Amino acid sequence: MKIALVFLTGILAGAIIGLFVFIPRNASAAESDTTETIMPDVETMYKSAFVAPFIKAQDKIVDPDIAGYYQYLLDSTGLTEMADATATPVVTPP
Numbered sequence: 001m002k003i004a005l006v007f008l009t010g011i012l013a014g015a016i017i018g019l020f021v022f023i024p025r026n027a028s029a030a031e032s033d034t035t036e037t038i039m040p041d042v043e044t045m046y047k048s049a050f051v052a053p054f055i056k057a058q059d060k061i062v063d064p065d066i067a068g069y070y071q072y073l074l075d076s077t078g079l080t081e082m083a084d085a086t087a088t089p090v091v092t093p094p
Contacts, residue, residue, distance in 0.1 A: 051079055058074065
């Protein structure tokens with residue numbers, strides 16, 4: 001019984017101390033959104049990693065009939081839309 005009481009007291013004390021340590025004080029709304037600016041855009045990274053092999057494979061198709069059919073498959077599955085959405089802009093020097 002004593003062990004359970006000590007365990008629960010430790011959990012309660014840890015929660016109270018954690019609230020005081022990890023909750024920011026006097027934080028404005030702009031400062032509280034730091035997780036959005038710190039975290040990378042995982043969705044864009046996932047989409048670009050998913051689509052990249054299909055786009056690279058399309059470049060290696062030589063036969064125009066097969067290339068047309070492959071393009072049709074990419075269009076019908078929506079992979080080209082994902083590729084357009086995740087494409088990084090290419091900056092050309094002036």
